[in-house]
Amino acid sequence: MSMDTSKHTLSTLFEQLGLASDAKSIEDFVARYSPLPSEVAIQDAPIWSESQSHFLEEGLEEDSDWAEVIDELDAMMRH
Template structure:
């Protein structure tokens, strides 16, 4: 039986409708660093659709959750 697919950060950004090149991802993360107490899915950096996708996938503990967690860590450099 095959397990859940593993998604990359590039695929997550593409899914969110954002530029998914490595350079664009790094720039996005640098420009949108979140405060320690700011939750990823409550940040104003997302559109409503992006926020909904992130929340739903996180709550389902879906195949995207590891990549979303990685993005959360990378957006909280001071945590």
């Protein structure tokens, strides 16, 4: 039995950000906005609205259960 029933995924992250969250939409988003310059933190990228940026920043700062999936998106956006 899994202890963590609230495992966040890229899909749930995109839902939180108010973006299309199916695999194809996520793939298209990453393709459209990658690669992020190495000196730009993911939450500071100009692609986000203020509220999206704030959500990402909080998720990372509080090392919340969102941090891991935000890091995953970050890694995808660097390639």
